[in-house]
Amino acid sequence: MIAQSSRKAEVHARKMRHLFSEADVNGDGHVTIEEWKDICEDPFVKVWLGAQGIELGDAEQLFHLLDNGSGRLTSEEVIKGTARLKGTAATMVIMEHIQKISEEVQTMERQSALHGAAETKLSLIS
Secondary structure (H helix, E strand, O other): HHHHHHHHHHHHHHHHHHHHHHHOOOOOOOHHHHHHHHHHHHHHHHHHHEEEEEOOOOOHHHHHOOOOOOOOOOHHHHHHHHHHOOHHHHHHHHHHHHHHHHHHHHHHHHHHHHHHHHHHHHHHHH
């Protein structure tokens, strides 16, 4: 079972490296959002990614999900990011994002409550 899982990971990495090399038109070792959009417009790539368990709804959104914030993708970001987005792993990624968003909303609500309390105190002083 472990050997099979390892083999699947190796096959996935090889396929994503191939996709990356096709997308990296200028060969600089990075894929820009423009290069990514171009490769994702190819109907074959859309079908191929779908067969890998990666639904390509919005190329730009997928780029940002894979990107570490640099604005350029590396082959490792594509390999690891697409692995995260496959099957049940995708559910885990979504759950992580929901948790982060929930925490941010709670922080904003606390800040808003503090701000409202401060305004109330200031209006009483005035």
